[in-house]
Amino acid sequence: MTDMARVFAVLVAYVAVIYGLTANAVADDMEARVASSRVVVMELAKNLKGYLKAALDSPISIEEKLLICKAGAPEATSQVIEESGFDIGRTSLRVRNRNNAPDGWERAVLKRFQARKDAGEKISDLEHAEIINLGERRLFRYMKAIPVGEVCLTCHGTALNRDIVVALDKLYPEDMARGFEIGEIRGAFTVIQGIN
Ligand code: HEC
Numbered sequence: 001m002t003d004m005a006r007v008f009a010v011l012v013a014y015v016a017v018i019y020g021l022t023a024n025a026v027a028d029d030m031e032a033r034v035a036s037s038r039v040v041v042m043e044l045a046k047n048l049k050g051y052l053k054a055a056l057d058s059p060i061s062i063e064e065k066l067l068i069c070k071a072g073a074p075e076a077t078s079q080v081i082e083e084s085g086f087d088i089g090r091t092s093l094r095v096r097n098r099n100n101a102p103d104g105w106e107r108a109v110l111k112r113f114q115a116r117k118d119a120g121e122k123i124s125d126l127e128h129a130e131i132i133n134l135g136e137r138r139l140f141r142y143m144k145a146i147p148v149g150e151v152c153l154t155c156h157g158t159a160l161n162r163d164i165v166v167a168l169d170k171l172y173p174e175d176m177a178r179g180f181e182i183g184e185i186r187g188a189f190t191v192i193q194g195i196n
Pocket of ligand 1: 052055056065066069070071073074090091092094095096097098100146147148149151152153154155156177186187188
């Protein structure tokens, strides 16, 4: 081997090692971000369930129950945002509160979740993570699908009680989150972590 070829071979090996390390570090970083996103999603789900249970268990009118959800959902969400430093929320292709409407990226992921479900995947397995470049900034984004369960039908189902319809029409005139059935995708949790 000539000196030149030797230098070149060493250089190639060196670059391969650095590249390998970097690729590993990126994969590790991605995994850590997915793991921490799962934790905050669980935390938010737990907080929201607390508000929902309080509303459903109280001997109050359905409108008052809905008002607890209306105030409780953003309250539970900002608590978790404050504790974690991540931006987190819930979204759906059919929202009740337009503040929860998906942005373009979220809409595309929600549509892919629906296609994956239609192709036979379990809703509990539907999650997606990606690094997004936004000009100078890089963001880690994560979404996890939310299934419709039995308890959700009272306020999101097909055969809604008349009082609920009246209260929903009053509080959410643009409501699109009715007519769901058990086993459908209700929406998704969505997390953003700033990288730089
Ligand atoms: C007591 C009625 C009630 C029940 C039961 C209920 N929700 Fe909701 N849900 C609401 C209200 C009200 C909102 C709008 C909250 C707001 O203004 O931010 C909402 C909003 C949501 C959102 C946010 C997206 C959007 O449409 O604005 C998701 C996701 C959601 N609900 C899922 C569920 C799931 C899953 C269940 C069952 C585990 C459930 N809900 C049970 C009343 C209810």
